[in-house]
Amino acid sequence: MTEFLNDHFEQVRQAAERISPHIRRTPTLCTDLDPTLRLKPECFQITGSFKARGAFNAVLTLAAAAHPPPGVITVSSGNHAQAVALAAKTVGLPAVILIPFDANPAKVAATKALGAEVIQQGITFANREQRLREVMAERNLVLVHPFDDWDVIHGQGTAALELLRDEPDLDVIAAPVGGGGLLSGSTISAKHHRPGINVVGVEPAAAADAYRSWKSRSIQSLEASPTTLADGVRTMSIGVRNFEVMFARGLVDEIVTVSEDEIAGAVKVAWSRLHLAVEPTGALPLAAYLTGKLPAGRAGLILSGGNANLGTVATLLGRR
Amino acid sequence: MTEFLNDHFEQVRQAAERISPHIRRTPTLCTDLDPTLRLKPECFQITGSFKARGAFNAVLTLAAAAHPPPGVITVSSGNHAQAVALAAKTVGLPAVILIPFDANPAKVAATKALGAEVIQQGITFANREQRLREVMAERNLVLVHPFDDWDVIHGQGTAALELLRDEPDLDVIAAPVGGGGLLSGSTISAKHHRPGINVVGVEPAAAADAYRSWKSRSIQSLEASPTTLADGVRTMSIGVRNFEVMFARGLVDEIVTVSEDEIAGAVKVAWSRLHLAVEPTGALPLAAYLTGKLPAGRAGLILSGGNANLGTVATLLGRR
Numbered sequence: 001m002t003e004f005l006n007d008h009f010e011q012v013r014q015a016a017e018r019i020s021p022h023i024r025r026t027p028t029l030c031t032d033l034d035p036t037l038r039l040k041p042e043c044f045q046i047t048g049s050f051k052a053r054g055a056f057n058a059v060l061t062l063a064a065a066a067h068p069p070p071g072v073i074t075v076s077s078g079n080h081a082q083a084v085a086l087a088a089k090t091v092g093l094p095a096v097i098l099i100p101f102d103a104n105p106a107k108v109a110a111t112k113a114l115g116a117e118v119i120q121q122g123i124t125f126a127n128r129e130q131r132l133r134e135v136m137a138e139r140n141l142v143l144v145h146p147f148d149d150w151d152v153i154h155g156q157g158t159a160a161l162e163l164l165r166d167e168p169d170l171d172v173i174a175a176p177v178g179g180g181g182l183l184s185g186s187t188i189s190a191k192h193h194r195p196g197i198n199v200v201g202v203e204p205a206a207a208a209d210a211y212r213s214w215k216s217r218s219i220q221s222l223e224a225s226p227t228t229l230a231d232g233v234r235t236m237s238i239g240v241r242n243f244e245v246m247f248a249r250g251l252v253d254e255i256v257t258v259s260e261d262e263i264a265g266a267v268k269v270a271w272s273r274l275h276l277a278v279e280p281t282g283a284l285p286l287a288a289y290l291t292g293k294l295p296a297g298r299a300g301l302i303l304s305g306g307n308a309n310l311g312t313v314a315t316l317l318g319r320r
Numbered sequence: 321m322t323e324f325l326n327d328h329f330e331q332v333r334q335a336a337e338r339i340s341p342h343i344r345r346t347p348t349l350c351t352d353l354d355p356t357l358r359l360k361p362e363c364f365q366i367t368g369s370f371k372a373r374g375a376f377n378a379v380l381t382l383a384a385a386a387h388p389p390p391g392v393i394t395v396s397s398g399n400h401a402q403a404v405a406l407a408a409k410t411v412g413l414p415a416v417i418l419i420p421f422d423a424n425p426a427k428v429a430a431t432k433a434l435g436a437e438v439i440q441q442g443i444t445f446a447n448r449e450q451r452l453r454e455v456m457a458e459r460n461l462v463l464v465h466p467f468d469d470w471d472v473i474h475g476q477g478t479a480a481l482e483l484l485r486d487e488p489d490l491d492v493i494a495a496p497v498g499g500g501g502l503l504s505g506s507t508i509s510a511k512h513h514r515p516g517i518n519v520v521g522v523e524p525a526a527a528a529d530a531y532r533s534w535k536s537r538s539i540q541s542l543e544a545s546p547t548t549l550a551d552g553v554r555t556m557s558i559g560v561r562n563f564e565v566m567f568a569r570g571l572v573d574e575i576v577t578v579s580e581d582e583i584a585g586a587v588k589v590a591w592s593r594l595h596l597a598v599e600p601t602g603a604l605p606l607a608a609y610l611t612g613k614l615p616a617g618r619a620g621l622i623l624s625g626g627n628a629n630l631g632t633v634a635t636l637l638g639r640r
Binding site: 031041044047268271276308 | 344347349350351352361363364366367368588590591592594595596597598626628630631633634635637638
């Protein structure tokens, strides 16, 4: 076991303690689909996704500092926005969230309802990082990056930590990969638990930058914002810290990709046979499992969230 | 505490031990909807509903008798059929299930897949009890009644037992009521736990025989098979044993009814905000909660199952 892994695992362990009064310990489920399969349904996490784990770890750490910042800022069109808004409200810090102007209005409303200031005017998926730097500088706010942040990574690692406490004998852990926050956190917990465990990231074929980064051993970016059902993993590239954990240090064994039809099929199986109303991004590991793309052995799937667009899912379910 | 309640609770406790190798201990969930609300999602139970609890208790008890029967029989168009089929297969007893000829083909196929012999020819919702008696006598089979059977009642009581072990301070327990197996079992566990706990049955207004039985203090029957989204509670009347527990002994405090629109609304909330893909019957207690029909206090809702008709749910979710 390397010092790198030991150090980061210790921080995941501390994150678990720090966030435990604020997040839910989601259950580990077994279903009729396969008695050896285990599911970690983060759709039941507070705010509906695992993002609350990393957001609370980062915001609680900032708030406990000798000189807390005047507020936090982030950029997100979805689950991370709500998670940061709730965490900031909990500790009494102002939160500013940049959301692209054409984002789902329901998610914007949910973020505002949690007390955050939302900036949408003139924000696009392409210019949002640039605008973020500008607003940060203007207002002296501290960034809670959605994935390229150690506190966020350590917080996200607590989901796999709980899963492996419930089911220590798993052979495989699979999680969605977008920016890589969840997957890098998960593998810190998993590889510290047992170096031989297989850790697999699952990505839409339509947004396969993590797959290409894994193959090429360097960070690869998408050329344009991808169109995929899995709207939680549309990030253009993984982060520097995520790359280090997953690929430079070699802690992730494999990235597999799934097609849009495979994602749609997995959503339908989740809702109809597992009775879990996950969002398409949350169904990515299930899509890999159902299509035989995971390594052999007892698998634990981290189903990342449940904030689905109802219209989309109604269409998927109604389809024969 | 009466001797009646003590005796029956002791049998629920024994049922919990007996069935524990075969059923799942479902989790108790807390959601963003209301931090004081607790959910017992029996959609995650083996075969997708609480029915496995009662069926395993009854079939394991029969199989352990000095002279086990040559097989078991029951009548059901849904969850009880699959539960009895699985329990019988587990102990190696043949199972015969009478299912009305016009039942959902998916449920018939699921029951057959579990190894049961299914009789559908000439079976209607109206004549099924009569045909059951005939086949029972011809083949010397023992009936596992869906609700009017003490072993079944004691098995169903284990869901509330688990819920109250997780959350001892609940003020209210709400469960769907059709024949009354789940509700009578639940109240045995709940009233033994604390006599002051409020136990409420929830029924579609379109099938309000339990409500009328409670009000009149005598078993009332529906005149015709009701049309309701909640197809798990279409029974024409509650059972004799269920009546005794719930109303003659006064162990159920109240029956409330919900409209079809209220059921539809609850299904939508369950799938979209709780991330639980329950069947409409399973959403009955949630419908009562959402419409303010439950007594004040911390409530635990027993969400009975998840075997929804996908087409129906797709329509509900797509509706604005």
